[in-house]
Amino acid sequence: MLRVEHLRKEYSTVVAVDDVSFALERGEIFGLLGPNGAGKTTTIRMILDVIKPDGGTISFDGGPFSEQIRNRVGYLPEERGLYRKSKLLDTILYFAGLRGMAHGEAKKEAIRWLERFGLADQTSRRIQELSRGNQQKVQFICSIIHWPDLVVLDEPFSGLDPVNQIVFKDVMRELKQQGRGIVFSTHQMDQAERLSDALCLIDRGKVVLAGTVREVKKRYGRNSLHLEFDGDGRFLPALPGVDRAILYENSAELDLGKGARIQNIVERINRNLELRKLELREPSLHSIFVQTVGRQDEHLAQGKNGS
Amino acid sequence: MMKVLIVARWEYMEKIRSKAFLIGLFLTPVIMVGMGVLPGLFATQEDQITKILGVIDQNGDIAIPFATRMQKRYSLDNGQPNYVVLPLGIGHELDMEAAIRDANRRLVEDEIEGYCLLPKTILSDSVVEYRSNAVGDFRIAQRVKETLQEIIAEERSAALGLDPKILAKLQVNLDVRTIKLSEAGEEEDSGFMKVFFSAYLFLMMLFFLIVTSGQLLVRSVIEEKSHRIVEVLVSSCSPTELMAGKVLGLSGLGLTQMGFWALIGIAMSRSFGLDFIAPGQALLLAVYFVLGYLFYAAVFIAAGSPLTTEQEAQQVTSYLVIFLIVPIVLAIPAIKTPDAGWLKIMTYIPFLTPTMMALRIPIQTPPLWEILSTIALMAVSIYVAMVTAGRIFRIAILSTGKTPKLWEIIQWARRP
Numbered sequence: 001m002l003r004v005e006h007l008r009k010e011y012s013t014v015v016a017v018d019d020v021s022f023a024l025e026r027g028e029i030f031g032l033l034g035p036n037g038a039g040k041t042t043t044i045r046m047i048l049d050v051i052k053p054d055g056g057t058i059s060f061d062g063g064p065f066s067e068q069i070r071n072r073v074g075y076l077p078e079e080r081g082l083y084r085k086s087k088l089l090d091t092i093l094y095f096a097g098l099r100g101m102a103h104g105e106a107k108k109e110a111i112r113w114l115e116r117f118g119l120a121d122q123t124s125r126r127i128q129e130l131s132r133g134n135q136q137k138v139q140f141i142c143s144i145i146h147w148p149d150l151v152v153l154d155e156p157f158s159g160l161d162p163v164n165q166i167v168f169k170d171v172m173r174e175l176k177q178q179g180r181g182i183v184f185s186t187h188q189m190d191q192a193e194r195l196s197d198a199l200c201l202i203d204r205g206k207v208v209l210a211g212t213v214r215e216v217k218k219r220y221g222r223n224s225l226h227l228e229f230d231g232d233g234r235f236l237p238a239l240p241g242v243d244r245a246i247l248y249e250n251s252a253e254l255d256l257g258k259g260a261r262i263q264n265i266v267e268r269i270n271r272n273l274e275l276r277k278l279e280l281r282e283p284s285l286h287s288i289f290v291q292t293v294g295r296q297d298e299h300l301a302q303g304k305n306g307s
Numbered sequence: 308m309m310k311v312l313i314v315a316r317w318e319y320m321e322k323i324r325s326k327a328f329l330i331g332l333f334l335t336p337v338i339m340v341g342m343g344v345l346p347g348l349f350a351t352q353e354d355q356i357t358k359i360l361g362v363i364d365q366n367g368d369i370a371i372p373f374a375t376r377m378q379k380r381y382s383l384d385n386g387q388p389n390y391v392v393l394p395l396g397i398g399h400e401l402d403m404e405a406a407i408r409d410a411n412r413r414l415v416e417d418e419i420e421g422y423c424l425l426p427k428t429i430l431s432d433s434v435v436e437y438r439s440n441a442v443g444d445f446r447i448a449q450r451v452k453e454t455l456q457e458i459i460a461e462e463r464s465a466a467l468g469l470d471p472k473i474l475a476k477l478q479v480n481l482d483v484r485t486i487k488l489s490e491a492g493e494e495e496d497s498g499f500m501k502v503f504f505s506a507y508l509f510l511m512m513l514f515f516l517i518v519t520s521g522q523l524l525v526r527s528v529i530e531e532k533s534h535r536i537v538e539v540l541v542s543s544c545s546p547t548e549l550m551a552g553k554v555l556g557l558s559g560l561g562l563t564q565m566g567f568w569a570l571i572g573i574a575m576s577r578s579f580g581l582d583f584i585a586p587g588q589a590l591l592l593a594v595y596f597v598l599g600y601l602f603y604a605a606v607f608i609a610a611g612s613p614l615t616t617e618q619e620a621q622q623v624t625s626y627l628v629i630f631l632i633v634p635i636v637l638a639i640p641a642i643k644t645p646d647a648g649w650l651k652i653m654t655y656i657p658f659l660t661p662t663m664m665a666l667r668i669p670i671q672t673p674p675l676w677e678i679l680s681t682i683a684l685m686a687v688s689i690y691v692a693m694v695t696a697g698r699i700f701r702i703a704i705l706s707t708g709k710t711p712k713l714w715e716i717i718q719w720a721r722r723p
Contacts, residue, residue: 045538048538049541050538050542050705070543075539075542077538077539078535080535081531081533081535081536082534082536083530083536084534085321085325090320090321095539095543097313097317098540100309100310142539143539
């Protein structure tokens with residue numbers, strides 16, 4: 001439903017987005033990954049017609065962005081902002097109205113979502129009286145209340161406690177099941193790995209990796225074997241298909257090369273050693289990123305502690 | 308179009324409930340009434356108790372008749388005399404210094420309200436002094452003057468050997484009434500103060516109207532920018548729709564404000580019998596109010612949307628206020644010479660047109676061709692201002708961080 005081709009955006013001194021292409025189908029969650037400042041937000045702003053690209057095309061169901069499309073997209077911007085002095089329900093109804101939703105229907109939906117997020121008793125409070133987490137929930141409701149076909153969430157989990165992260169993820173999966181397309185950006189690799197069907201990793205404006213999670217792992221990542229054993233493991237580094245091995249007294253980590261035949265390797269090990277534990281590990285997106293880009297990025301958090 | 312209305316409704320509803328608007332709505336008439344009516348009320352208020360005045364008469368013949376006449380002529384509502392005049396020193400041989408010292412002491416101790424100093428030469432050079440610590444009390448000064456004039460005239464005529472009865476006939480008390488001719492040539496009783504007051508009143512109203520809503524507009528844009536609300540807005544509707552909605556919502560706000568003030572004005576003129584302005588003029592004023600309001604809405608958008616902080620907004624507002632103040636400064640010369648060429652020329656500067664007209668209409672309704680040409684001028688100016696503001700707005704609302712330089716803004720405005 002969404003197709004982005006050769007997108008480009010330049011600012012006076014830098015190329016913020018350089019030849020970014022990807023596609024999203026209905027019922028898919030697409031992860032836009034990359035460290036801070038990689039060009040994720042700029043890409044998202046171009047998709048939503050907030051800023052105009054300098055090159056490339058964006059199409060919705062084969063056509064360009066139009067006034068009708070505006071009512072079919074929902075957007076949670078990265079920098080959280082709502083009218084501080086306005087009341088919670090009024091704010092939601094305003095944004096729903098701007099997306100073409102009728103007042104009565106919007107009110108019904110708003111109440112339903114507020115109940116789900118535990119804010120039903122705060123409808124007439126002012127935004128500035130709410131906690132940051134609750135403000136984020138209100139914004140999230142604003143971005144999905146009108147049943148958009150395409151939901152764009154820029155860093156939806158940042159600044160959210162783990163309990164609410166789960167609530168957000170549940171809603172995202174529900175939307176996916178209803179056949180809506182979701183694009184979300186994150187700099188937390190583990191989030192993307194678990195949620196997205198397809199992903200695209202951007203670094204300094206360029207696409208570094210793209211595809212489904214499985215594809216990416218298969219194409220770029222190397223599996224590794226972690227084993228614990230009794231016996232003499234000195235033959236392990238010489239096994240065919242093993243690129244690199246780290247040996248300890250009774251354990252080892254073997255990085256497998258491309259096309260390594262795991263079956264053969266395991267058989268050879270089994271013949272020579274008394275195996276106590278054998279684990280085949282997939283590479284994490286984080287390690288793939290580090291391998292591909294060739295550097296460790298401090299902003300690229302592996303855990304949940306990023307913001 | 309629907310979205311324009313949704314934005315307009317939001318802007319209207321949110322702002323009409325804001326403190327700044329409510330304060331402006333209620334406080335402005337209070338200030339207007341306070342500035343325009345209260346000093347007049349104080350000035351014409353009658354005394355409640357007898358005031359004691361002193362007189363030092365070096366001539367010797369004036370003090371007694373002066374005291375008698377002041378006491379007899381003016382009385383309070385309860386029949387008591389308004390003034391009692393104490394002779395503090397009479398005669399040629401008077402030690403003036405001692406008498407003045409004594410009088411000053413009484414003044415300081417509040418024994419007397421003030422005192423008259425009548426020199427020896429009073430009959431020839433007609434100079435007297437009234438000394439008081441409240442010299443702003445015009446009425447006492449006026450009454451003292453009238454009474455003394457009478458006595459001196461009598462003394463002089465007696466010296467010439469004239470019959471006092473002839474003198475009474477000779478005296479002329481001229482009352483000049485200013486009559487303002489309306490357009491149709493009908494006579495209309497209108498004093499300078501009334502014209503001044505109504506011209507001033509409408510100018511101030513227009514001033515407050517534009518400044519209040521201009522500030523509300525700029526503030527809301529800055530809030531939307533700084534909190535990035537604008538990204539969601541612009542992904543929901545086009546910047547043009549957003550701006551049109553804001554202008555429309557704000558215009559509704561302005562009309563509400565004007566309507567409210569008009570009601571107060573009508574109620575006041577009914578209950579006090581003051582009529583500031585003829586209905587035809589009021590209608591014409593309303594037209595210029597709306598035109599001025601729309602023009603300045605565009606100006607505020609163009610000047611305000613590139614800003615990023617409240618401080619900058621206040622600065623820019625204060626620059627724009629200068630344009631609005633110009634006609635207020637010119638009010639008095641404009642009333643004196645409503646036909647002056649410079650007044651007409653200034654009317655054709657779009658920034659000044661609405662306020663200049665608000666100033667000129669109550670003084671003297673300008674000729675039809677001037678009205679039509681200024682309305683046409685404003686219509687064109689509003690169109691140009693709105694297009695320019697729209698061009699600046701659509702870029703400015705998405706640029707955050709540093710406030711852009713003036714030449715950058717001009718470049719935005721020139722891009723179609």
